[in-house]
Amino acid sequence: MTCVQSNHVSTPAHATDVQEVFTELGSRPEGLSDGAVSAALEKYGPNALPQAQEETALQRLLRQLRDPMIYVLIAAAVVTAFLGHIVDTVVIAAVVIINSLVGFFQEGKAANALAAIRDMLSPTTEVRRDGTWATLDSGELVPGDVIRLRAGDRIPADLRLFETASLRVEESALTGESVPADKNTRPVAADADLGDRSSMAFSGTTVAAGSGQGVVTATGEDTEIGRITTMLGEVQKVETPLTRSMTRFSSILAVGAVGLAVLMIIVSVILYGTDWGEVLMSAIGFAVAAIPEGLPAVMAITLALGVQKMADRNAITRRLNSVETLGSVTTICTDKTGTLTRNEMTVRAIHTREHTYEVTGTGYAPEGEILLDDAPVTTADHPDLARMAEVAVYANDASVEKHDGEWQLTGEPTDGGIRTFALKAGEDGSAQRLAAVPFDSEYKYMATVDDMPDGPIIHLKGAPDRLLERCDRQSAPGGGTEALDAAYWEEHIERLGFRGMRVLAAAWREGAETDELDTSDVDGGGFVFLGLYGIIDPPRDEVTEAVRTVQEAGVRVRMITGDHASTATAIAKEIGLRGERAITGAELEAASDSDLRSIVHDHDIYARTSPEHKLRLVQALQANGEVVAMTGDGVNDAPSLKQSDVGVAMGIKGTEATKDAADVVLADDNFATIAAAVKMGRTIYDNLRKAIVFMLPTNGAQGLVIFVAMLVGMTLPITPLQVLWVNLITAVTLSLALSFEPAEPGIMKRRPRDPEDSILDSEAILRILYVSVLIGGATIAVFQYLQMNGSSLETSRTIAVNTLVLGQVFYLFTARFSRVSALRKELFTTNPVSWLCVGIMLALQLAFCYLPFMQAAFHTTAVGWFGWVVPVAAGIVVFLAVEADKLIRRH
Structure with a gap:
């Protein structure tokens, strides 16, 4: 392993005789002179870690708008405002604002991991200068200063020890060691691992017992903890699988909707000579109809519900998308001490x-x-x-x-x-x-x-x-x-x-x-x-079962610890990890990036690792196409937690730096909680997918109605404002109902999904297409039938909208179960929220038909029994068609 050393000595301080260290730093046991301190302060700067720039509230709010579908809606709002259709503009703008605010308030303020690491540094320390001891601000320390340590002190800089008396230092936050490290003044090998450098004391660690003196060899960002802050600043957080899938999906949908809207404009103007204002409003109506503008809000609400459920299971989620990503992980890299084990030494x-x-x-x-x-x-x-x-x-x-x-x-x-x-x-x-x-x-x-x-x-x-x-x-x-x-x-x-x-x-x-x-x-x-x-330090009682559960779910568990190889191997065997031996930090150091990709493919146990090793391991796994969850509790884990797809910090024994770098914080420091979170993540993804497969036929049917009407030159069966109404009430009722669906049977027996797969497979696309045609075709047919039989335009459109709405209600019932039949008792017992949402939607639709001010706003009228029986019949046809499709696929 290449020794990481201070920038201020030519050889590693831990491997050098104390007197040589003093000589190279221009110091002595009596401390530096005032002149030497001034020169060193000018040369090396203050003993402080770099400041990180926080994300502002405005930046966080604007980030919620980075979605191609939202871009189309904003453009639609601008055009409708320009054309003077203020009601349409207000409704579209309300949808965009609500979506943005949901994400904004759920995410909360962005983390600042570097600030938490800075808080680990000692505010004051005892320093000897010109033979006199004084208590100074730790920020004034420079290389060459002589420091005195006592039990309970937080060490302010990296020190080469030259006097110790029963000195023991708690270094677990930096090295992962489960017990305090014994310190002495003897040099060690130049290639000694960080945890084996017994002649050094490191910034940010704590004196557990004894006393000692040392000479400062590194300050600020040149310390071991400073290198970690530098690594944190360089790590770029990877996109979650859901974010990647939704970005691709949104882009395709937005481009498709705009393209078809342009085609409609061209056809209507050239073939039918339609007025430009009318054409633009129809095209906007089509774009709004085809785009599931409620999807971002439904996604945010579904994730937020998952966050709440995970909090009830002791997993505090700091970013919404991390909930779903947990359900996509293919590898969990876990620390040993305190996560798999109790961090309580036990005689066995x-x-x-x-x-x-x-x-x-x-x-x-x-x-x-x-x-x-x-x-x-x-x-x-x-x-x-x-x-x-x-x-x-x-x-x-x-x-x-x-x-x-x-x-x-x-x-x-x-x-x-x-x-x-x-x-x-x-x-x-x-x-x-x-x-x-x-x-x-x-x-x-x-x-x-x-x-x-x-x-x-x-x-x-x-x-x-x-x-x-x-x-x-x-x-x-x-x-x-x-x-x-x-x-x-x-x-x-x-x-x-x-x-x-x-x-x-x-x-x-x-x-x-x-x-x-x-x-x-x-x-x-x-x-x-x-x-x-x-x-x-024995495994937690529930860990073996939890490891078995996630392994059955196709998730590989890897242990990465700073502890000794024999200890890591013994614990790994006890909890059921595969591998005859642990790969050591020295072996990782010697491996090239390509070699490391092979190593992580074949081995699950890693010992005596440094922060750089952990970061490289996560990067190698991601290069192999893995979705990685990384757990940790020490500041040494912070860079790898930030790099991973889901960083999981320990809430009880974890450092604040680790918590701030993580996406999820475990309130009980328990690996079994991760297993429960993986199940929750998979359930959330299933529910999001159900919501998409439900919403797209809804929008497809609406878009199809307008698209066909424009292409053939017929009167629009539903107006653009009525389309907005249907979209809005669907998003806040029926689509939301799917967020409350429980986990489907066998969810933890199936393999993790491929993060590169589209959120919609061929089966889902086919269902979206034929349900869109069924609901859209029924709406057009009902409208044309009523028009041919002398009904007024308002009556025909009102019943057409009812057909759209009730078609969606019946489709919701069957969409709640992706693979199995909906004709089961669970349809009535497992998700009471779905029935509440249906009731709310029907109440809103009754208001749409019968309240005078709604009739005036949306150009509707009261309808008799025929205006409800026909839509119910259309809904039953949709339900039976999907159930028949599922039956055929099962057999």
């Missing part, structure tokens, strides 16, 4: 010289059993297990307590897991502590002297290699002790490590009545080695 195995015990339960709740050969056991029957629980409870500074129904940890995660194991074993740690050596990353152990019933005991817990060095005996099977067999323990340490576990060891020795204990007492040896703790 105890190995002693006598037995290997398995421990059930997850997290810090002391709920679970200790099993031997799948049978529960107790410490009373197994002294070796009792000794392990004893060390776990006494050589431990963490506590787990129940607050508001939740078990919460105070202290280090690993200690919390061991404390929980002790509670499961029934050990409460009631003896008095006499003295202690706290854990330190230099010697990697913790020791306590405790006043036990049989006399003082030194309990020792820590890294296995450090404890083996201090032991000369081990617990023997059946009781007593025997000579230490280091090779035996090394073999079992490796076995637990292969299972992805972090391994700690336990030992003990008789002590003395004392209130003092130091490392020399421990390093003197003479301890008895007791056994090993196998600790892991």
